[in-house]
Amino acid sequence: MNIISRNITGVIMILIGLTLILITFLVNFVSSFPLLFFGIPLLIIGFFIFFNKNEDKIELISERRIKKNG
Numbered sequence: 001m002n003i004i005s006r007n008i009t010g011v012i013m014i015l016i017g018l019t020l021i022l023i024t025f026l027v028n029f030v031s032s033f034p035l036l037f038f039g040i041p042l043l044i045i046g047f048f049i050f051f052n053k054n055e056d057k058i059e060l061i062s063e064r065r066i067k068k069n070g
Contacts, residue, residue, distance in 0.1 A: 006049060006050070006052070007050060009046075009049055010046050010047070010049040010050025010051075011046070011050065012046070013042050013043075013045055013046030013049060014042075014043060014046035014047060014050065015046075016039075016042050016046075017038075017039045017040065017041075017042035017043030017044075017046055018039070018043060019039075020035045020036070020038055020039030020042065021035070021036065021039040021040065021043065023035055023039075024036050024039065
């Protein structure tokens with residue numbers, strides 16, 4: 001995932017997570033409590049995607065030569 005798509009995805013997930021958490025506290029807390037089960041993980045995953053800089057690093061492949069029998 002490149003930088004632009006990672007930032008867009010992270011921001012969208014953070015906004016959706018915050019919206020679900022705010023809805024939980026603005027509406028009757030007991031009836032909308034299940035929204036926290038979706039809002040908190042979305043918020044955490046959104047922050048992880050937004051601040052993950054190690055994803056774009058490419059690791060070198062070490063070559064191993066296999067001997068052919070016969």
